[in-house]
Each structure stands twice: as structure tokens, then as C-alpha cells.
Amino acid sequence: xxxxxxxxxxxxxxxxxxARNSLIVLSLPTILTACxxxxxxxxxxxxxxxxxxxxxxxxxxxAARIIPTDETPGATEAGVIYFIDNVLxxxxxxxxxxxxxxxxxxxxxxxxxxxxxxxxxxxxxQQDELLASIEETQFFNTMRYLTIxxxxxxxxxxxxxxxxxxxxxxxxxxHMWMPPFGFYDADYxxxxx
Amino acid sequence: MAxxxxxxxxxxxxxxxxxxxxxxxxxxxxxxxxxxxxxxEQGPHLHPGDFKHDEWSYTHNEELTWGRRKGHPQTFxxxxxxxxxxxxxxVLNYAHNVGGSSAHYSGNFWRLRPIDFQEASIRGPxxxxxxxxxxxxxxxxxxxxxxxxxxxxxxxxAGPWDPPRSRDYPCPPMPVKASGVLMERAxxxxxxxxxPAPVAILSRPHNGRPACIHCGFCNGFGCEVAAKSSxxxxxxxxxxxxxxxxxxxxxxxxxxxxxxxxxxxxxVYWEEDGTEQAQMAKAVVLCxxxxxxxxxxxxxxxxxxxxxxxxSSGMVGKNLMFNxxxxxxxxxxxxxxxxxxIPTTRVIHDFYTIDPSxxxxxxxxxxxxxxTRGLPMAAAMRGGxxxxxxWGSDFKKDLMMEFTHTASFNGHCTTLPLSTxxxxxxxxxxxxxxxxxLRTTFMNxxxxxxxxxxxxxxxxxxxxxxxxxxxxGSYAENGQTGGVHLLGTCRMGNDPATSVVDRYNRSHDVxxxxxxxxxxxVTSGRGQPTMTIMALxxxxxxxxxxxxxxxxx
Numbered sequence: 114x115x116x117x118x119x120x121x122x123x124x125x126x127x128x129x130x131x132a133r134n135s136l137i138v139l140s141l142p143t144i145l146t147a148c149x150x151x152x153x154x155x156x157x158x159x160x161x162x163x164x165x166x167x168x169x170x171x172x173x174x175x176a177a178r179i180i181p182t183d184e185t186p187g188a189t190e191a192g193v194i195y196f197i198d199n200v201l202x203x204x205x206x207x208x209x210x211x212x213x214x215x216x217x218x219x220x221x222x223x224x225x226x227x228x229x230x231x232x233x234x235x236x237x238x239q240q241d242e243l244l245a246s247i248e249e250t251q252f253f254n255t256m257r258y259l260t261i262x263x264x265x266x267x268x269x270x271x272x273x274x275x276x277x278x279x280x281x282x283x284x285x286x287x288h289m290w291m292p293p294f295g296f297y298d299a300d301y302x303x304x305x306x
Numbered sequence: 307m308a309x310x311x312x313x314x315x316x317x318x319x320x321x322x323x324x325x326x327x328x329x330x331x332x333x334x335x336x337x338x339x340x341x342x343x344x345x346x347e348q349g350p351h352l353h354p355g356d357f358k359h360d361e362w363s364y365t366h367n368e369e370l371t372w373g374r375r376k377g378h379p380q381t382f383x384x385x386x387x388x389x390x391x392x393x394x395x396x397v398l399n400y401a402h403n404v405g406g407s408s409a410h411y412s413g414n415f416w417r418l419r420p421i422d423f424q425e426a427s428i429r430g431p432x433x434x435x436x437x438x439x440x441x442x443x444x445x446x447x448x449x450x451x452x453x454x455x456x457x458x459x460x461x462x463x464a465g466p467w468d469p470p471r472s473r474d475y476p477c478p479p480m481p482v483k484a485s486g487v488l489m490e491r492a493x494x495x496x497x498x499x500x501x502p503a504p505v506a507i508l509s510r511p512h513n514g515r516p517a518c519i520h521c522g523f524c525n526g527f528g529c530e531v532a533a534k535s536s537x538x539x540x541x542x543x544x545x546x547x548x549x550x551x552x553x554x555x556x557x558x559x560x561x562x563x564x565x566x567x568x569x570x571x572x573x574v575y576w577e578e579d580g581t582e583q584a585q586m587a588k589a590v591v592l593c594x595x596x597x598x599x600x601x602x603x604x605x606x607x608x609x610x611x612x613x614x615x616x617x618s619s620g621m622v623g624k625n626l627m628f629n630x631x632x633x634x635x636x637x638x639x640x641x642x643x644x645x646x647x648i649p650t651t652r653v654i655h656d657f658y659t660i661d662p663s664x665x666x667x668x669x670x671x672x673x674x675x676x677x678t679r680g681l682p683m684a685a686a687m688r689g690g691x692x693x694x695x696x697w698g699s700d701f702k703k704d705l706m707m708e709f710t711h712t713a714s715f716n717g718h719c720t721t722l723p724l725s726t727x728x729x730x731x732x733x734x735x736x737x738x739x740x741x742x743x744l745r746t747t748f749m750n751x752x753x754x755x756x757x758x759x760x761x762x763x764x765x766x767x768x769x770x771x772x773x774x775x776x777x778x779g780s781y782a783e784n785g786q787t788g789g790v791h792l793l794g795t796c797r798m799g800n801d802p803a804t805s806v807v808d809r810y811n812r813s814h815d816v817x818x819x820x821x822x823x824x825x826x827x828v829t830s831g832r833g834q835p836t837m838t839i840m841a842l843x844x845x846x847x848x849x850x851x852x853x854x855x856x857x858x859x
Contacts, residue, residue, distance in 0.1 A: 179697040187702070204367055204375070241698065257697055258687070265683040266362035281702070282709035284645060284682045286359050288530065290520040294647055295484030295710075296640030306487075 117207040118215070118251035161195075163202030163209055169194055171216055174233035176260040178240050186277045188260055196263030196272030208255060215252025219243065310552045314585045318342040319854065321573045321587040323559050323602065326406020327836050328822045328843035329593030330537025334544045335847035336591075337551035341854065344585050345545070346557040346575055349402035352409065354539065357528030361683045364526055370401040370410050371526075377738030384749040384785060386726060392735055397746045397788035398597035403528075404555060405538025406595065407790065407836075412525040412649040413506035413534055414834040415460050416671065417451050417841075419469040420444040421659060422831050432667055435751060436625050436723040440828045441800045441809040442845075448472060450841035450848075458840060459512045459535040462504030467655060477509045479651070480518065484642045485713040486651035489674040492771035498656040503673055506535035506836070507648050515539060520647035525679045537840075557583075558739055562590055562606040562615060562819070570615075570819045576739060589818040589859050591850070593843070596626070596792030596824035597744050600729045603796070603821075605741060616796075616813040616821070621806050623730055625723035625797055626748060627830040628789025630670065630758040632717035632781035634765035635677045635691050636774025642713045645680030649673075650716075654768075658832060660760060668757025670719025670832040672765055677714040685709050692776040715768050717761025717781070718833025722751040723794050750785045758782060791835050796825035810853075811846035818859050822846045 161169045173194035180188040188194075201209045216232075224230045227239055235243065247253045263272030265279065273279065279286065293299035312318050319341035322332045329345060337343045349372075363369040372378045373396045381390035382397045401410045421428060423440040431437060452473045454460065461477035462468075479502030482490070486503075493500035507524065510517045518533040532539040545551040556578035563572045563584070572584045592599045600623035606615035614622050650673040659669040677691060678684035689696035690704035691712060727749065731742035750758075758781035769777040799805025802814035811826055813819040822843050824835055831838060853859050 180702055181699050183699050183702070185702075185706075244697075261686040262362055262366065262683060265686055267358075267360055270362055279682055282682055282685065282705050283641075283643075284709060288519060288521050290522065290646045292481040292520070292647070293484070294520070295643040297484035297487040297638075297642065298482055299484075301482065301487040306491075 117211050118255040161198045163206070164198045168213065168216060169198060171220070171232050172197055172212075172256070174240065175219075175244065175256050176263070178237070178244055179257050179260040180264055181237075185281055188264055190274070191264050191272055191277040192274040193260050193263035193272045196266060196270050197259045199271040200259065200262070205259070212252065212255065215250070215255070219247060219252065222246070310546070310549055312342060312344055312552050312585075314583050317586045317588050318344050319588050320344075320591055321346060321585050322591045322593055323573065324406060324593040324595065324598070324823070325404045325537065325542060325553065326400075326593060326595060326823070327408040327537055327839045329591075330405060330408070330541035330545070331840055331843035332591050332593055332822060332847055333551050333553070334541040334548075335844065336851065337545045337548040339851045341550060341851070343545065343551040344587070345551060345553045346559055346573065346585070347404050347553065347555045348558045349404065349555065351404040351553065351555045352528060352538070354528070354530050354532045357530045359521070359523050359527070361681050365681065365684065370403055370528070371396055371399050372402045379735055379737065379743050381732045381735055381743055381745045382787060383745075383747050386747055390732060390745045390747070392743075397748075398729065398744055398792050399788060399790045400595050400597065400792065403538070404542055404553065405536040408536040409528045409538050410526050411506075411536075411790075411836060413836075414650065414673070415454070415462070415504045415506045415837040416653070416832065416834040417469050417471075417504075418444065418447075418831045418838050419658065422829060423447075425829060429662065429667065432722065432753070434724070436725060436797075436804075437667075438723075438799065438804075438828055441798055441805075444469065447838075447841050447845060450844040451837065453844045454837060454840045457513075457844075458506055458537075458540050459508050459515065460504055460506050460837075461509040463502040465501055467499055467501040475504070476512055479503070480505060480507060480509045480648055481651070483644065483647055483651045483674075485644045485674040485676070488636075488638065488642070488713050488772040489652045489654065489672070489715055489768060492768045493652075493654050495771045496767065498654050500652045500654050503650045503653045505648060505650075508533045508535065513540070518648065522646045522680050525649050559594070559602060560605065560739065560741065562602065564606075564608060564610065564615065564816065568610055568816060570816055589820070589850075589854070591820040591822060593823050596795045597729055599821055599823055599825050600795045601731065601741070601744055604731050611815070616806060616815045616819055618815050619803055619806055621797055621804065623795050624725045624728045625794035626727045626729055626746065627721035627723055627791070627793040627827070628748075628786050629791045629793070629830050629833040629835070630668075630717070630719040630721055630750070630754050630761070630781075630786070631833075632719070632758040632762035632765065632779070633677065633714050634762060634769045634777055634779040635712055635714045636769040636772060637692050637708060637776040638711050638713060638772075638774060641710045643710055644676035644713055645709070649679070650675050655832075657761070657764060660757065664760070666753040666756040667722065668720045668753055668760065670717055670757065670761055672715055672717050672761060672768065675714045675716050677712055682709065692778060713772075715765035717758065717765055719754075719757045719761050720832060721754050721793075721830040723797070723829065724751060729795050746788070748786065750782070755781075755783065755785070791824060791830075791833070793824045793827045793830055793835055796821040796823075797828050798826045799828065810849040811842065820846060820850060
């Protein structure tokens with residue numbers, strides 16, 4: 114089932130001008146219903162739709178190490194897990210079972226390394242060490258993909274709550290801007306270049 | 307307005323397949339000249355109010371650019387001896403909607419220059435390639451470039467950097483962005499001549515459309531205020547208002563039928579619910595782009611046209627060109643905010659023709675952009691551009707600085723036409739309609755790679771001159787694996803043995819069949835081909851109208 118997850122190389126391609134070569138797919142296309150996950154938007158305190166609460170807590174704990182909470186909010190505060198739950202139940206349904214299998218492997222590794230199966234109960238240092246050991250796996254890359262998507266997608270998909278993802282990097286979604294847009298064009302105008 | 311409607315079993319004057327850059331112009335020109343026109347478009351008719359700032363949907367769920375998730379898989383291989391593999395998103399990327407890719411493009415409107423049309427003669431042939439002169443000159447196309455400027459709507463500044471023009475731009479250049487200032491200052495310091503980027507985005511109201519409000523969602527998105535000059539907001543409304551044009555959306559063409567005389571008679575298509583229809587027509591104009599037009603020709607094979615309709619030359623699908631690309635990203639001490647406003651505001655064309663003594667063919671231009679189209683998710687997916695961090699606290703801190711403080715100087719350059727780079731029908735993979743998937747075979751000529759490297763190096767020098775604190779450059783050193791400029795696959799030429807359409811875009815083999823889109827280009831130009839596709843469409847329409855009036859189609 115790992116063909117439904119992302120390889121490291123494939124993952125990076127999503128940052129290009131156009132996403133391509135990204136999923137390694139060996140099956141014929143599944144035509145999913147139109148991507149109207151927005152209709153399934155999560156609200157505060159919503160229940161999970163695709164995930165059970167225990168596994169949701171584990172995925173949320175992983176997301177919290179990918180975009181941690183430090184001096185500023187991270188994946189947890191942005192509600193990334195609700196995005197993940199949303200898309201694993203809709204446009205990325207093909208990823209659900211492989212992600213469960215990946216989580217089980219991670220938990221088994223945690224169990225043998227630290228004697229604790231539950232990822233969420235490990236210390237931050239242990240969690241980071243464990244994740245670093247699986248950094249090249251499709252499971253981790255897909256987890257990273259979903260975490261980032263949930264951090265920066267429109268809030269109507271369930272994550273990016275209170276626009277925390279956008280605020281973090283200095284992006285503001287507006288329909289209108291006026292020049293100057295940055296420092297250098299303001300300087301250019303001031304100097305009459 | 308009463309909707310125009312034509313019966314399928316009576317001949318209309320023209321069926322136009324595709325409503326994009328060329329198809330929109332063809333529909334408007336033919337219908338306003340009094341001919342009956344049916345336009346068949348696979349996608350929906352989206353209006354400005356339908357477009358959203360929705361990166362997840364547009365970039366990852368194929369909202370406009372249909373691919374595997376929407377039932378339109380594609381396959382790719384570098385060489386013909388390999389088996390092509392299915393890839394997730396499109397290799398050949400284009401938008402499926404009225405306006406085609408002119409709805410989601412960046413609107414960079416570089417004209418070709420006189421040398422582009424005669425470069426093979428001037429520079430000499432390049433062994434192992436199909437590098438050739440065009441059958442037309444810049445002078446012949448210039449009036450149509452000017453027509454594009456004024457009818458479609460282009461903003462720019464005429465100057466010594468421009469190829470010769472018969473009329474000024476209708477709109478002044480767009481306001482310079484911080485990334486443009488960085489490139490302009492760096493370019494001048496290095497002795498180049500940076501100039502305001504010509505763009506099909508309105509800097510002031512024109513033809514009843516408003517000026518850009520700088521929202522930042524151009525590339526890959528549709529314009530919410532119709533300030534971006536797509537054919538959907540410039541040409542299609544005029545075609546519909548003529549009363550002679552019926553736009554049928556959600557219609558996917560399966561084949562073009564011909565009669566015993568070798569003439570096109572009807573276009574067969576599926577409506578959205580799968581109902582098969584066939585529209586009879588006196589003539590057919592294929593404007594389905596450099597990927598879909600060759601696929602349709604292949605699918606329309608018959609005993610009379612065993613290698614595909616209009617393919618006696620064997621050149622249909624061949625000579626696929628994308629335009630090379632490269633970039634250098636730089637981190638700056640102060641905010642750049644490249645995510646605001648249009649993608650690019652300055653261009654450097656001082657390397658339009660690279661010195662042949664360097665030992666390879668090539669040329670291009672450099673513009674200034676965001677590295678990741680100004681998109682938050684894309685920036686984060688890429689990971690720390692200058693550190694390589696990809697998760698954790700360091701990754702987060704990198705993103706917080708990089709998103710607002712990065713500019714990218716991008717090279718756009720030549721691709722050589724090769725028979726071995728092509729679009730064909732995949733032997734096994736099918737789309738949702740059961741049609742063979744598009745199969746791309748593509749590996750850049752060594753000169754393409756050298757040209758991309760050359761432009762990355764120039765961009766890196768510019769980054770130093772601009773005062774970047776950190777910089778990183780890249781190009782497709784192992785060859786490009788896809789593109790948005792789909793060029794060369796139905797090339798224009800005087801010789802029916804080596805080209806698909808004549809100098810007026812008429813099929814050499816089928817007198818009432820025309821192919822007008824990126825496939826017509828003989829050489830790649832230096833990037834940004836849509837301006838030329840549109841000029842060719844206006845020119846072809848002029849000649850088609852004259853020929854039709856003389857009963858010579």
C-alpha cells in the first residue's frame with residue numbers, strides 16, 4: 114500500500130512551478146468526487162471523521178514535531194490534525210490505510226527504542242530522535258506533506274486555524290494591495306530612481 | 307442576451323476545438339466576421355467571481371489543471387527505448403476551462419524578435435536537431451502582435467529593449483515590485499539593460515476591464531477581477547455577443563471524421579454525462595494546445611490517414627519544446643514580499659543570443675519572481691531554501707524569514723526541436739473517457755542544458771550584485787520532466803514533407819483543417835510563448851476569413 118504515499122524525492126517536487134511526478138502511483142486513476150472537502154469543514158471541537166481519536170492524537174503529536182510550538186504557535190494550535198482527518202476521509206482516502214500502517218511501524222520502533230508504544234507520551238527529544246530515524250520513509254514524507262498542507266491551506270479545510278500558519282510566515286491573504294509592496298520598491302520610490 | 311444554438315446535424319461554418327489563447331481569438335474573429343462557429347471546450351466556463359485563493363485545491367487537487375485525480379493521467383519517459391511511467395500530475399500542464407491556460411498564466415508577454423524567425427539561416431544548422439527557419443518573418447507578424455497588445459490588453463514600456471513595434475502599448479507598465487528593484491539595480495551595476503516586464507495584466511482600465519489590484523494570485527490561479535487578459539474575459543464575450551458563436555463547455559472531443567475526398571466533415575465529442583454527439587462543420591480549427599491537438603490528430607487516424615490525420619510528414623507530436631528554465635534564489639535583509647502583486651516586473655534580455663563562441667546554441671531572458679509563486683504551502687513544502695531544513699524548530703524559523711525576504715531571478719530560455727522529444731499515445735494507460743493517455747518522451751539537447759546552466763550562472767551573479775545575503779541556484783541538470791509551454795508538435799513550414807501546417811496554419815494534407823496553438827511554433831523562442839500563439843491566431847484568422855470568403859477552404 115506504500116505506493117499511495119510520497120517518496121522523499123517526489124515530495125520535493127511539490128515546491129516547483131507545477132507539482133508533478135509527485136505520487137508514485139501504480140494503479141489506474143481513481144476518480145474521486147470533486148474536491149469539495151471544504152464542505153466538510155471542521156469547526157472547533159469537531160469530532161474526527163476518518164480517524165479514531167487515539168490515532169488522531171498520535172498523528173497530531175507527529176505534526177507537532179514537524180511544525181513545533183515554540184515561541185510561536187505550531188501545528189497543534191493551527192489544528193492541523195483536523196485538516197489531516199478531513200483529507201484522509203476525502204481526497205486522500207487512498208492514504209488512510211498506509212498511514213495507519215506507517216504509524217504502527219513507528220509505534221513498534223518507539224516500543225523497541227524506548228519501551229513505550231504511544232508516540233505522544235515520549236519526550237520531545239525522543240520523538241525527534243525517532244522521527245529523524247524514519248526521515249527518508251514515505252510515511253514521514255507524507256506526514257510532512259499533510260502537516261504543511263494543513264498548516265497553510267485555507268481554514269475551511271480544517272487546519273490553519275485563526276490563520277496561524279499564514280501569520281507565522283508573514284503571509285496575508287488580501288484581495289488588494291497597493292505599492293510599495295516591500296522595502297526595496299519603497300526605497301526606489303523615495304530616491305526617485 | 308439570447309444564447310446562440312446550432313443543430314449538430316447541420317453544417318456550421320467552423321468548429322473550433324479549445325477556447326484558450328488561440329481558440330478564444332479564433333472564435334471571436336470568425337464569429338464577428340459573420341461565420342457560424344461552435345466552440346467545444348472540455349472544461350467549465352469559470353467567471354472572475356469563481357476563482358479563489360485556494361492553494362490546496364488549485365495546486366494539489368488539480369482544480370484547473372486536470373491530471374490523474376480528475377481522470378486524466380499522463381505518462382513520461384526520457385528516451386524512446388524506455389517504458390513510460392505514469393506520473394501524478396501532468397507532465398504537460400494546462401488549464402481545463404474556458405480561456406484555457408490563458409486563465410491561469412502569469413501573462414508574461416514577450417514578443418519574439420526578428421532573429422527568432424530566421425535563426426537557423428543566420429546561425430547555421432545544428433546537427434541532429436530539427437532547428438529551422440520559420441516560414442514567416444517578424445515583419446509579417448508584427449501587426450498581429452500589436453493587435454494582441456490592444457485587443458487582449460498588454461501593459462509595458464516601449465523602448466530600445468523592445469523589438470520593433472508599430473504602436474505603443476495600450477497600458478503603461480505595472481508598478482515595480484521590490485524584486486524588480488533588486489534586479490534592476492543589480493542589472494545596471496553589471497552593465498545590462500533591465501526594463502519593465504510586458505505583461506497581459508492591466509495597469510489601468512482598458513476595453514471595459516479594470517486595473518490589477520495586486521492580490522498576488524496570478525500564476526496558477528484565475529483573476530478575480532478580470533484584470534488579467536485571458537481570452538475568457540477578452541475574446542469569448544465578444545464571440546458570444548456576435549450572435550454567431552455557440553460555446554459548448556464540458557465537451558471532450560474524441561475524433562475528427564473525414565470523407566472520401568479527404569476533407570473533414572464532423573467533430574465527434576462527448577458531453578459531460580457521456581452522451582456522444584457529432585457536430586458537422588465546413589471546416590475545423592484545432593486550438594487544443596501542443597499536447598491535445600496532436601493527440602486528437604492521432605486519434606483521428608483512418609485508412610486514408612493511417613499515421614494520424616494531417617500527419618503525412620510524420621511530424622505530428624514531434625519537436626516538443628518547453629522553454630528551458632533556471633533560477634537563483636537570494637535572501638535579502640529587508641522585506642521583498644514577492645507574494646504581492648504580479649509575478650514579475652523587470653526583465654533582462656541582454657543574453658537574447660548567447661555568444662556562439664561559447665560552444666553551444668542558446669539564448670533567453672531573466673526576470674524576477676518569487677521562488678515558489680508567492681504561495682505559502684509551496685514555500686513550506688520546498689523546505690528551508692538556504693538551510694535545507696525540512697522540519698522542526700529550525701525549519702519553522704527559516705520559513706519565517708524566507709517567505710518574505712526572498713527573491714528569485716529566473717532564466718527562461720531556448721529549447722531545441724528534436725524528433726525524439728514528442729507527444730504520442732500511451733499504449734496502455736487510458737483516461738476517464740477511455741482515450742489513450744498522453745505519453746511524453748523528453749530529454750533536453752545538451753545545448754539546452756548548457757543554456758539553462760548559463761542563465762543560472764548569470765542569475766547568481768545578479769544575486770551577488772543585488773546584495774543577497776545567501777543565494778542558491780538550480781536548473782534541470784538531468785533534463786526537464788514537464789512544462790507549461792507546449793510547443794512545436796504541429797510545426798509550421800512551407801515544405802509538406804517536414805511540417806504539419808502551412809504558413810497560414812492550414813494542414814498541408816487536409817484543406818479544411820487548421821491547427822493553431824503552441825504546436826505551430828517552429829522554434830521555442832526564449833520563453834513566454836502565449837503572445838506569439840495569440841498573434842499567430844489573429845493572423846491565421848485573417849487568412850481563414852479571406853479564404854472562406856473566396857470559397858477556398
